[in-house]
Amino acid sequence: MPYAERVIDTVLDHARDPRHFSPGRENACNVLDVIHPSWLCVRQTTHRAEEARAWATSQLTAALRRRHPHQGFPFGPAPDGTGPSREPGLQGTEMWLAIIWLLADLLGLADVLGYRPPGIHRPDPVRPE
Incomplete structure (x- = not known):
């Protein structure tokens, strides 16, 4: 990614x-x-890497608490009542599973998850068939 340090900032x-x-x-x-x-970007530079890892650690902890057993993840709170639901659903579950994987991978922990996100939020580029 060009200008990795600026992106991180x-x-x-x-x-x-x-x-x-x-x-x-x-x-x-x-x-x-x-x-x-x-x-x-953290894969390209050490610029603010510890800060990025600290943020990822706190977000991973928070994300894991969002799971509703046997239901998945809600997209997130919408304090003003707008936007996607606070209730678990497909959109929230797909996005949070991708987020959890990215957070864990940034921290060097993705292998313990047992999955790599497919679909729209996959970390790999699409390769033409």
Whole structure:
């Protein structure tokens, strides 16, 4: 990814924005918007790597708590009642499983998960058939 250091600066600054990352405001899109570019860039540079890992650790802990046994994950809270549901569903489950994998992989833990995300949020590029 070009300008990896600038990308890391931007996404870590975004991760501190209380409009998106304060109790009751985090949702799958907000977290994915930080972890995916962080995951790509930390593989290229050590710039703020410890800060990125600390953020990933806290987000992984929080994400694992979001699971509803036998139901999956909700997309995230929508304090104002707009947006995707607080109830577990396919969209939230697919996104959070991809996020959990990216967080774990950034931390060197993805192998213990036993899966690699397929579908739209897969970490690998699409290869033409």
